[in-house]
Amino acid sequence: MEVFAKTDIGRERELNEDYYYIPDKKSDIQIYILADGMGGYNGGEIASKLATTSVKTYIEKNIKEIAHEDKENIVELLKNAIEYANKTVYKKSKENKELEGMGTTLEVCLIYNNRVYIGHIGDSRVYRMRKTVIQKITQDHSYVQKLVKDGTITKEEAVNHPRKNMLMKALGCEETVEPDIIVKSILEEDIIVMTSDGLTNLITDEEIYKAITQNIESATNNLIKKANELGGYDNATIIIIYNKNNE
Numbered sequence: 001m002e003v004f005a006k007t008d009i010g011r012e013r014e015l016n017e018d019y020y021y022i023p024d025k026k027s028d029i030q031i032y033i034l035a036d037g038m039g040g041y042n043g044g045e046i047a048s049k050l051a052t053t054s055v056k057t058y059i060e061k062n063i064k065e066i067a068h069e070d071k072e073n074i075v076e077l078l079k080n081a082i083e084y085a086n087k088t089v090y091k092k093s094k095e096n097k098e099l100e101g102m103g104t105t106l107e108v109c110l111i112y113n114n115r116v117y118i119g120h121i122g123d124s125r126v127y128r129m130r131k132t133v134i135q136k137i138t139q140d141h142s143y144v145q146k147l148v149k150d151g152t153i154t155k156e157e158a159v160n161h162p163r164k165n166m167l168m169k170a171l172g173c174e175e176t177v178e179p180d181i182i183v184k185s186i187l188e189e190d191i192i193v194m195t196s197d198g199l200t201n202l203i204t205d206e207e208i209y210k211a212i213t214q215n216i217e218s219a220t221n222n223l224i225k226k227a228n229e230l231g232g233y234d235n236a237t238i239i240i241i242y243n244k245n246n247e
Contacts, residue, residue: 039102089172
């Protein structure tokens with residue numbers, strides 16, 4: 001597994017409220033996490049970091065107790081980890097009035113036994129690149145995505161919709177949350193891409209695919225540089241996980 005990751009504050013924000021975690025090369029647990037925080041004062045920064053560390057800690061503490069080959073047990077572990085993180089962030093928001101209403105998107109990719117287990121809340125995204133295709137695996141929990149799904153607007157109209165950043169679901173804003181849990185196969189030479197919307201609001205899926213296939217080692221830098229050149233209105237984060245054939 002080769003991993004490339006980068007986060008950037010962008011050109012207009014005072015704080016970077018994105019946060020991510022990737023394992024070191026010695027780690028037995030292949031877990032990758034990306035969170036894009038929101039909230040007044042420095043609430044977004046706190047929410048994204050707290051959610052990430054809570055999920056990581058919960059999975060590391062409990063994964064050894066489950067039968068790794070059991071798909072349903074791993075799905076349950078991931079769901080419980082995200083629910084634990086939600087309670088942790090929600091509780092923190094109630095302890096300090098300045099943090100009230102803070103929350104975060106959350107993407108978790110747990111790779112085990114030729115599968116990627118994905119936990120998803122919000123409008124950050126997870127893609128899988130296989131051969132000549134890039135597929136968006138997650139569905140944005142946004143107002144605009146709901147309009148597209150209902151057939152009210154087209155995908156093309158959604159790109160510049162005035163309420164495109166309005167979330168229907170986020171972690172830590174309510175006492176309970178129901179994450180999407182998705183399980184996909186991961187083959188040799190597959191690439192998993194995790195991004196915050198600071199990147200995907202400015203860069204198309206095709207541009208992500210092109211940058212990674214042209215030069216995977218410099219793709220994170222090149223994509224974030226391009227997002228900043230196009231305005232850099234938001235923090236931008238990208239994680240690229242390459243399931244490299246080492247033969």
